[in-house]
Amino acid sequence: xxxxxxxxxxxIADLSEEQQQNWQQVRDLLTSHxxxxxxxxxxxxYAILKAIYSLDEHFDIDHLYKLFKEKxxxxxxxxxxxxxxxxxxxxxxxxxxFGQVQAYYEKSFFNSNHxxxxxxxxxxxxxxxxxxxxxxxxxxxxxxxxxxxxxxLYFYAKKKSK
Amino acid sequence: xxxxxxxxxxxIADLSEEQQQNWQQVRDLLTSHxxxxxxxxxxxxYAILKAIYSLDEHFDIDHLYKLFKEKxxxxxxxxxxxxxxxxxxxxxxxxxxFGQVQAYYEKSFFNSNHxxxxxxxxxxxxxxxxxxxxxxxxxxxxxxxxxxxxxxLYFYAKKKSK
DNA sequence: ATCCCTGCAAACGCTTTGCACATGA
DNA sequence: TCATGTGCAAAGCGTTTGCAGGGAT
Numbered sequence: 001x002x003x004x005x006x007x008x009x010x011x012i013a014d015l016s017e018e019q020q021q022n023w024q025q026v027r028d029l030l031t032s033h034x035x036x037x038x039x040x041x042x043x044x045x046y047a048i049l050k051a052i053y054s055l056d057e058h059f060d061i062d063h064l065y066k067l068f069k070e071k072x073x074x075x076x077x078x079x080x081x082x083x084x085x086x087x088x089x090x091x092x093x094x095x096x097x098f099g100q101v102q103a104y105y106e107k108s109f110f111n112s113n114h115x116x117x118x119x120x121x122x123x124x125x126x127x128x129x130x131x132x133x134x135x136x137x138x139x140x141x142x143x144x145x146x147x148x149x150x151x152x153l154y155f156y157a158k159k160k161s162k
Numbered sequence: 163x164x165x166x167x168x169x170x171x172x173x174i175a176d177l178s179e180e181q182q183q184n185w186q187q188v189r190d191l192l193t194s195h196x197x198x199x200x201x202x203x204x205x206x207x208y209a210i211l212k213a214i215y216s217l218d219e220h221f222d223i224d225h226l227y228k229l230f231k232e233k234x235x236x237x238x239x240x241x242x243x244x245x246x247x248x249x250x251x252x253x254x255x256x257x258x259x260f261g262q263v264q265a266y267y268e269k270s271f272f273n274s275n276h277x278x279x280x281x282x283x284x285x286x287x288x289x290x291x292x293x294x295x296x297x298x299x300x301x302x303x304x305x306x307x308x309x310x311x312x313x314x315l316y317f318y319a320k321k322k323s324k
Numbered sequence: 325a326t327c328c329c330t331g332c333a334a335a336c337g338c339t340t341t342g343c344a345c346a347t348g349a
Numbered sequence: 350t351c352a353t354g355t356g357c358a359a360a361g362c363g364t365t366t367g368c369a370g371g372g373a374t
Contacts, residue, residue: 130298132294144319145323146320157306160303160307
């Protein structure tokens with residue numbers, strides 16, 4: 001199938017120099033993950049990973065789907081969903097449920113732990129980090145004898161000055 | 163419609179003495195909210211509010227729907243959705259998006275501000291409260307000149323000792 | 325040559341919507 | 350009366366699934 005041959009050398013996104021360097025690392029991380037899990041190294045998986053790491057914002061499935069469509073590489077939504085599951089498992093992307101609607105994702109490597117402030121009156125998401133969150137987690141882990149595997153924290157805010 | 167007459171005196175739930183007292187207050191809160199908004203005081207709205215305040219845990223729409231069905235009072239899901247919107251607006255219930263699936267709700271009056279620890283290996287949700295959350299909010303409000311209207315914080319945890 | 329992965333479309337599950345009828349004010 | 354609320358069923362929408370064919374190993 002000729003389409004596949006295209007995909008093999010797909011350059012879905014032009015990467016900046018920094019992204020170029022990161023890409024090598026991330027690609028290798030996916031490779032070793034797939035080998036460890038005995039999963040196939042399909043061109044789709046690398047293409048999707050690369051597309052994600054070329055984005056600097058949060059995105060949803062449809063965003064990604066349209067990106068591929070524009071670039072003339074058709075990747076089905078089913079595959080995107082599947083692949084994101086794999087990348088999630090590999091720790092290379094993070095999934096968010098900002099609103100009540102669809103899920104949002106973001107790359108998670110070279111992108112340290114942070115939480116989000118959702119700006120309600122504009123289409124903007126601010127990332128922040130505060131050590132007190134980890135402190136709270138640690139305290140409750142000890143107090144309740146539990147292990148907190150993950151957390152989700154969102155602040156929903158509006159601009160104050162007008 | 164005879165069904166309505168039943169609803170008017172509906173006792174969907176047997177309330178404990180404490181709940182009985184709270185019920186008076188909550189009912190009045192709904193009443194004044196509806197009057198303020200020029201919305202109708204329908205028996206369904208009071209029945210749903212009462213049912214919610216008789217529950218001590220988090221619930222979803224279907225839970226509520228089945229509760230009414232069991233008790234022989236049919237209230238349509240559309241009405242439940244509508245009414246929850248009203249109660250949300252009145253500040254009498256809170257909406258949560260725990261997993262990726264459907265929304266969960268809980269009564270929010272007589273039920274002070276708290277966050278949740280979702281126990282992953284059992285069907286349990288632990289409520290907790292920590293003043294540091296408010297401190298963080300306040301700090302970011304000042305630092306970014308924003309007003310944080312609400313937040314959602316969930317810890318996903320497992321029991322440590324086995 | 326396997327059998328996993330992809331693509332397509334249909335199914336799914338929660339939520340929303342449209343419309344006719346009922347009802348609170 | 351009459352605008353609003355309710356009930357029912359259909360539509361929406363993001364996500365998942367089933368299956369047939371393709372491709373990685």
